Amino acid sequence: MAQSSDLRKNLKILLDGDPYVVVEANFVKPGKGTGFTKCRVKNLITGAVLDRTWRSGEKIDLAQTEVRKMEYLYxxxxxxxxxxxETYEQYPIDGDLMGDAVDWLIDNLMVEVLFFNEKPV
Incomplete structure (x- = not known):
């Protein structure tokens, strides 16, 4: 678990059970009252972008993600x-999930794939 003050760009967090990556984070200290962190986060599964605000000291769940080295086959x-x-397991990844990255794929290309709950995102 992390606090709102730990929010930084590229940090993977969990919101409502879905993994998000912090795209932008800004700490704001108003003249009166406690500070807060305004963030723009992107859903790693759907690609939806949200703006969220956390009060100073608020707890945030970190997403348990894993990066694996993989080879593009076909x-x-x-x-x-x-x-x-490492394990020689094959994983299909939907073209919609990959976006524009499919334009750069060539056979036997080594890539890093992000996994959440044993599924590629």
């Missing part, structure tokens, strides 16, 4: 298949 339909270089 495309089948709208799915792109990647192989974990």
């Amino acid at each position: 495309k089948e339909g709208n799915h792109y298949y990647f192989m974990d270089t």
